[in-house]
Amino acid sequence: MEADPNAPLIVEQLVKTYEGKPAVAGLSFALRRGECLGLLGPNGAGKTTTLRCCLGLARPDSGTIRLLGEPVPERGREARARTGVVPQFDNLDPDFTAAENLLVYGRYFGLPAATIHARIPALLDFAGLSSREKSSIRALSGGMKRRLMLARALVNDPELLVLDEPTTGLDPQARRLIWDGLRKLLAEGKTILLTTHYMDEAEHLCDRLVIVDSGRIIEEGSPRALIDAHFPVSPSALRPANLEDVFLKLTGHELRD
């Protein structure tokens, strides 16, 4: 498949090794504008490493990356100006309140304070944290922090969202709130690249999936197409086949160390 040169993200033959061991071993994929693409794979498959390379935060051994038209890592900064990022591990600023976190983060994008202040109520609302504006970060629960991370990623009104396990630690209500929010962003034309270990999330939210294992793509397609291709007949008489069946079939039942 020839990638659209205007695609929000084009990754070709990405290789990244740590201490001689390949974390990413020749990955190629492209994002289509307005879609939600899910990067799935067992622990250690190379998902986070791939995202960090795409953002210009880790230096690939070889391969080419174009993020929002900019070559990465060379012009990673310019590309990140139009991207919203939620990393796998929370890194909110514990010295500030929820609202101050958004303000200070917006300044890193060079946004004027007035613009950021105008956005803060909607961002807190997106995360279901409107009543927590003045809460210190230390006073937020784990799930609330995760939601604030998501709100923070939207402070620059990005075209593209790169979300590494965005809903890990959220209760079912909060997860639904975030899914609804992300679907609205997709409807506005934004593009999303996410990783998740929740197969229901991938099935609900993603238009397309890329399943990686040991740094290689082992399967890709829409959730429906993957289920139909691998399970024309359900493995259980009691329920229809789902994405988890596909994932386990492809990546095996053994635990990764």
Next chain:
Amino acid sequence: MIPAFPVLSLRALAVWRRNFLVWRKLALPALLGNLADPMIYLFGLGYGLGALLPEIGGAPYIAFLAAGTVCASTMNTASFETLYSGFSRMHVQRTWEAIMNAPVSLDDVLAGECLWAAAKASLSGAAILAVIWALGYVAGPLALWALPAIFLTGLCFAALGLIITAISPSYDFFMYYFTLFITPMILLCGVFFPVDQLPAAVQSIATWLPLWHSVELIRPLVFGELPANPLLNIGALAAITVISFWIAVVLARRRFLK
């Protein structure tokens, strides 16, 4: 191959402002805390020891010590800020990583940290200068020229501190920097007593140390005189600043961008 020189942008100022905003919340206690320690040394040693000592170069010992304290305190503040506070932002809180998810490069983060530590150090150096001025140990307005020299001292020790921060696995590591570098420097560079009290061989080592250049610049200005070799001192401090910052950036890239 020489590693690429840091590429800097104005985004570094957003990093500076972040630290300023945190500091502002606790500004007064922080400033008083910064002043208390050097003042205790200054008055304890200045009056106690000073009573036993002859004048140094025509000035009472406490005036001699006061000028040295301005330099040492600037150095200490810049070092503590880049080591302990910097490490907590870099490693414990992952603040640097958060900032780099925005369009701010690692080089900008380090530049912002360096400028911030220099600013905070300047404030503590300037506060001590103000106190000793009020007490009558400053000769005249020439001492205002000490302010840019204080800032340069702050920058120099901030850049040196960032090198250590960039390679540190934990807070424990910083003790070595203080006991092996900072404390000996205070004793060798003329803060407590004139360098010519030291054996000649040790004196020549002292002239290679950044604090010595800082003392050589600032003490004469406090005494209302011109420094003997200002261009040498400024050049040395500036060169150490630039080279140290470059090394710090290269080491931080190795830590973060691998």
